[in-house]
Amino acid sequence: MRRLGIFLICCAILIIAVVLSLNLGNFRIPVAQVFRIMSAKLCNTAMPEIERYQDVVLLSLRLPRIIMVLLIGASLGVSGAVSQGIFRNPLVSPFILGISSGASFGAGVAMIFFSGLPFMVDLGAAIGGFGAVLAAFLIARSPGGFTPRLSLVLSGVIVSSFFTSMVGILKYLADSESQLPALTFWMMGSFASIDWASLNPVIYIIPLCMLPMVIFSWYLNILSLGDREAMLLGMNVERWKMFFIMLVVVAIGSGVARCGVIGWVGLVIPHIARAISGPNHRDVVPLSAFLGAIFLLIADNLARSATSGEIPVGIVTAIIGTPFFVYFLRKREVALWN
Amino acid sequence: MELNRMAISLEDLHFSYIADQPVLKGINLSVKVGEKVAVLGRNGAGKTTLFSILSGINHGYQGKVTIAGHELRQMSRSEIAQQVALVPQKHEPLFPYLTRDFIMMGRFCSMGLFGSPGSEDLKIVEEAAIETGAARFLDRPYSTLSGGEMQLVLIARALAQQSEILVLDEPNTHLDYRNRFLVLDLVRRLAEARQMTLIMSLHDPNDVIQFAERVVVMHDGRVVADGRPAEVIDEALLAEYFGIRAVALKNAAGNLIFKAVEAL
Numbered sequence: 001m002r003r004l005g006i007f008l009i010c011c012a013i014l015i016i017a018v019v020l021s022l023n024l025g026n027f028r029i030p031v032a033q034v035f036r037i038m039s040a041k042l043c044n045t046a047m048p049e050i051e052r053y054q055d056v057v058l059l060s061l062r063l064p065r066i067i068m069v070l071l072i073g074a075s076l077g078v079s080g081a082v083s084q085g086i087f088r089n090p091l092v093s094p095f096i097l098g099i100s101s102g103a104s105f106g107a108g109v110a111m112i113f114f115s116g117l118p119f120m121v122d123l124g125a126a127i128g129g130f131g132a133v134l135a136a137f138l139i140a141r142s143p144g145g146f147t148p149r150l151s152l153v154l155s156g157v158i159v160s161s162f163f164t165s166m167v168g169i170l171k172y173l174a175d176s177e178s179q180l181p182a183l184t185f186w187m188m189g190s191f192a193s194i195d196w197a198s199l200n201p202v203i204y205i206i207p208l209c210m211l212p213m214v215i216f217s218w219y220l221n222i223l224s225l226g227d228r229e230a231m232l233l234g235m236n237v238e239r240w241k242m243f244f245i246m247l248v249v250v251a252i253g254s255g256v257a258r259c260g261v262i263g264w265v266g267l268v269i270p271h272i273a274r275a276i277s278g279p280n281h282r283d284v285v286p287l288s289a290f291l292g293a294i295f296l297l298i299a300d301n302l303a304r305s306a307t308s309g310e311i312p313v314g315i316v317t318a319i320i321g322t323p324f325f326v327y328f329l330r331k332r333e334v335a336l337w338n
Numbered sequence: 339m340e341l342n343r344m345a346i347s348l349e350d351l352h353f354s355y356i357a358d359q360p361v362l363k364g365i366n367l368s369v370k371v372g373e374k375v376a377v378l379g380r381n382g383a384g385k386t387t388l389f390s391i392l393s394g395i396n397h398g399y400q401g402k403v404t405i406a407g408h409e410l411r412q413m414s415r416s417e418i419a420q421q422v423a424l425v426p427q428k429h430e431p432l433f434p435y436l437t438r439d440f441i442m443m444g445r446f447c448s449m450g451l452f453g454s455p456g457s458e459d460l461k462i463v464e465e466a467a468i469e470t471g472a473a474r475f476l477d478r479p480y481s482t483l484s485g486g487e488m489q490l491v492l493i494a495r496a497l498a499q500q501s502e503i504l505v506l507d508e509p510n511t512h513l514d515y516r517n518r519f520l521v522l523d524l525v526r527r528l529a530e531a532r533q534m535t536l537i538m539s540l541h542d543p544n545d546v547i548q549f550a551e552r553v554v555v556m557h558d559g560r561v562v563a564d565g566r567p568a569e570v571i572d573e574a575l576l577a578e579y580f581g582i583r584a585v586a587l588k589n590a591a592g593n594l595i596f597k598a599v600e601a602l
Contacts, residue, residue, distance in 0.1 A: 218454045222446050231395050234419025234447030279433035
């Protein structure tokens with residue numbers, strides 16, 4: 001019952017947030033008009049009386065952007081919850097583990113050297129992200145096979161800053177006329193240039209990665225007990241860890257390939273989800289998808305409406321996310337530091 | 339019940355973590371279904387390593403391990419967990435799962451690929467909680483439980499695996515005087531009620547005499563004594579393998595009790 005209640009509340013908040021996002025912006029469209037244009041489009045009837053380009057702004061600019069924001073927000077939330085479960089560490093997220101910066105380096109390499117081939121950016125991002133998480137994990141791992149929680153955070157920071165500087169080298173190598181502007185713009189982490197075409201292939205990849213993570217979310221409870229106990233309970237730990245890491249890497253990579261690096265969502269959202277639903281991953285993972293989507297949508301609305309220009313959304317998520325995280329860090333009496 | 343069916347059989351079992359530093363040096367051991375065996379030995383004798391092999395965690399062993407008639411190497415992790423449930427020495431909680439959810443994790447080995455806990459599993463969990471006395475805190479986060487309560491929950495999780503063999507690695511080491519007795523008494527009663535084979539490592543010879551019907555003494559990676567506790571454990575054995583001078587006393591009921599008097 002409680003589960004259903006939370007689900008319905010999430011759906012309601014999500015719908016309200018989407019409608020408000022369609023209405024908001026430098027070019028405001030009244031909510032009633034939003035409904036009229038959307039229903040006309042959906043029912044394939046004649047467009048209502050509209051002012052200058054309202055339908056174009058709504059359907060070609062705002063709608064694809066909102067869909068992209070929802071997809072990426074959900075994937076960040078789910079990936080954060082999954083990472084914290086498999087690494088048995090509430091201090092990690094794809095961003096902290098270096099997956100995001102590894103993916104941005106991989107995507108950058110693909111943009112510069114393989115720009116002609118389709119989907120190379122997505123593939124490059126996935127490979128870069130996988131390399132980064134592997135490196136972070138191996139650096140943090142002590143000889144006995146035990147991975148101290150804070151070491152993993154630290155090695156993630158190391159890997160992350162390594163890949164960030166590698167991206168700097170890429171910028172240096174890039175052709176300043178044809179490649180550098182695109183690279184720089186993309187790296188700011190923004191949804192400003194999203195249209196229907198750029199939703200492909202993200203709109204397939206992210207749901208395809210999230211679905212198995214939600215279906216098998218119960219397995220994360222077992223994995224979160226640690227390798228040894230998960231084995232005792234009959235789990236093939238290596239296989240399932242790899243399964244979840246691959247899904248996280250591909251989901252995060254395809255998001256990074258389109259919209260750049262957006263931090264803090266994956267770290268903060270699972271903590272909020274656990275505060276609402278309790279720690280069972282069966283609830284935390286799907287709830288993190290909803291909360292991640294809602295959170296990023298709000299952040300993106302602030303990014304594009306707070307000033308007359310546009311702030312990169314990654315800055316907004318960091319400004320909202322860091323105090324939240326400090327709060328959870330101080331409140332929770334979990335043994336985080338050993 | 340087939341009295342002579344073997345639950346576990348080990349043939350010439352060798353194991354080392356580091357090359358040339360063997361931890362187990364040729365163990366031969368057979369445990370019948372329903373036996374209650376205590377493994378006694380000093381720290382580093384190889385007890386925990388032996389249990390890790392039995393529960394499928396340490397692979398690189400030499401020799402033959404047979405569990406309920408199956409060669410261990412040919413069993414999948416979930417097949418092993420369906421046969422052998424191991425209660426770890428200590429569990430460090432991270433996420434504060436409800437005790438109910440925590441015990442439910444014992445059901446993992448019996449679920450299919452797309453399986454998730456159903457009403458049948460819930461019934462098994464509740465039964466296990468009632469039998470161990472953990473039912474009264476089923477809806478509390480298990481991270482808030484005391485050491486003794488936590489041990490009951492870990493035993494309940496092992497029961498939820500519905501295995502035939504229950505292995506306990508020093509089940510009462512971290513517990514207070516009352517809980518030490520409570521846990522061993524509970525485990526003995528459970529093993530009898532469910533006709534499970536019980537293998538537990540213990541440190542106190544008096545516990546062994548009181549709660550086990552067979553003792554296997556390990557020393558330096560070998561089995562050095564094996565038999566009925568009251569017959570096997572004596573002053574000479576405690577002196578030789580445990581470095582302790584102990585005196586044997588008899589209580590009013592005529593049971594043997596050892597009192598350590600000097601470290602040798």
